[in-house]
Amino acid sequence: MRRIVKGGRVVDPSQELDAEVDVLIEDGQVVRLDENIEATAEDQVTDATGLVVTPGLIDIHVHLREPGFEYKETVRSGLMSAAAGGFTAVACMANTSPINDHRSITELILGQAKRHPYARVYPLGAISKGMAGEELAAVGEMVEAGIVAISDDxxxxxxxxxxxxxxxxAQHYDLPVVQHAEDLNLTGDGVMHEGEWSTRLGLPGIPSLAEDVMVARDLLLSADTGGRYHVAHLSTGRSLEMVKEARRRGVRATCEVSPHHLLLSDQLVAESGFDTASKMKPPLRPQSDIDILRQGIVDGSIDAIASDHAPHHQDEKDVQFSMAPFGIVGLETTVSLCLDRLVGGGMIPLSRLIELLSTGPARVFNLPGGSLRPGRVADITLLDLDRQVTVQPDRFKSLANNTPFAGWQLRGAAVGTLLAGEPVALPEDE
Ligand SMILES: [Zn+2]
Structure with a gap:
């Protein structure tokens, strides 16, 4: 079985490639990139004229909610959401019910993923049994079952x-340890960033320190143990500076940021009239943090952009600000937000964005993909840089619609994905 993705502009940071070439795929693998590859009568052809062809995008921070919270999201709806948003793979967090702290839950998630193959799933296992923070979970058997990292996120x-x-x-298995960096004692009953806006609004605040002291502690632990440490949804300038400084000393630390922490400030809580879609953890930060995070996007010190897709049922979010759960969905907004605001805004070139959404995430979690070099799996995302989209939460494939980006008009979108060389088709009207 051969397929040729024809006529597109291939952007692949793993081989510093940005050129109009065709991609020849055989038996699910990339075989050759070349100008004008001739199709024979038996070849399947994907016409990518006018489109950008990239290694499949990978979101390494997603909550699929199954098992246990299927009213928020399921593996099926989450993977449809991923594919609709341009992702060929997601890594899903362990805070399901039961928690993914042993192999049977890992196997259950992967079994569901197999039944709904809209995107690949790479589960994370819990760090601690029951995420109780006391004893290590059964990491070895979860590795055998297919986890790619551990986190109590x-x-x-x-x-x-x-x-x-x-x-x-985790070093026995070369696994990254992913930390939701937050000192809960410093957070207390905080519901938004502690600063000018929390004071004005009279809401209890979450200080930046809650993140910073945890990152500082973990970097010391990582330095001493030699373990691989990854900061999930890093949100403060000071945490990023510490990660950079530690890396200069050889500490094996990586980090991801979420689009909302690059694009929205804590002022939104006031501006939106306490919209619960502006409530997440870590909270939206002030502009001074946003500026430093954006610098990390530009200078290469941030390894990945991840959505922290956190679906909640509408009934849970339609409550008073202080009562609402933390979190927003992101799988179907991330790519257009990044194309419009980061690339379209001139902050970074397209190749850097693909590094942040594909090559970087693959490297951080040792995943296949992230590259269209010959011999690699033919997971591909197709982008239309000129497509105008309006964020319409009621059209999401996700079961949830808790997003602060509703109504945003954006230029650029993912228009298709291929998994192992096969175009992904989503069911209509769901
Ligand atoms: Zn988290």
Whole structure:
């Protein structure tokens, strides 16, 4: 079985390629990139004229909610959402019910993913049993079942001794330890960033320190153990500076940021009239943090952009600001937001964005993909840089619609994905 993706502009940062070439795929793998590859009568052809062809985009921070919270999202709806948003793979967090802290849950998630193959799923296992923060989970057997990293995301690992053990133990499997960096004592009952706006609005604040002290502690633990440490949804300028400084000393630390932390400030809580779609963890930060994060997008110190797709049911979010759960969806907005605001705005070239959304995430979690070099799996995303879209949450494939970006008009969108060389087709009208 051969397929040729013809006529597109291939942007692949893994081989510093940005050129109009065709992609020849055989048996699910990239075989050759070349100008004008002739199609024979038996070849399938994907016409990519006018489109950008990139290695499949990978979102390494997604909550699929299954098992246990199927009213928020399922593996099926989450993967449809991923494909609609241009992603060929997602890594899903362990805070399901039951928690993914042993192999049977990992297998259940991967079984569901197999039944609904709209995108690949790479589960994370929990760091601690029951995410209780006390004992290490059964990491070895979850690795056998297919996890790619460990995290108690949703919650931080508050116990430094446990974090140290996790960073030591995970090295047996070369797994990154992913931290939701937050000191819960500093967070207290905070519901938004602690600063000028929380004071004006009279809402309890979450200080930047809640993130910074955790990142500082973990970088020390990572340095001492030699373990691989990854900061999930990094949101403060100071945390990024610490990660950069630690890396200069050889600490194996990586980090991701979410689009909302690059594009929205804590002022939105006031501007939106306490819209619960402006409530997430970490909270939206002031402009001074946004400026430093954007610098990290430009200078290469941020490894990945990840959505932290956190679906909640509308009934859960339609409550008073202080009562609402934290989190927003992101799978179907991330690519257009980044194309419009980061690339269209002139902040970074397209190749850097593809690095942040594909090559970088693949490297951070040791995933296949992230490259269209010959021999690699033919997971591909097709982008239309000129497509005008309006964010319409009621059209999302996700079961949830909690987004602060409703109504945003954006230029640029993902228009299709291929998995192992096969175009992904989504069911209509769902
Ligand atoms: Zn988190």
């Amino acid at each position: 949703g919650l931080p690992v508050m116990n430094a001794a446990l974090m140290r053990r996790a960073l030591q133990y």
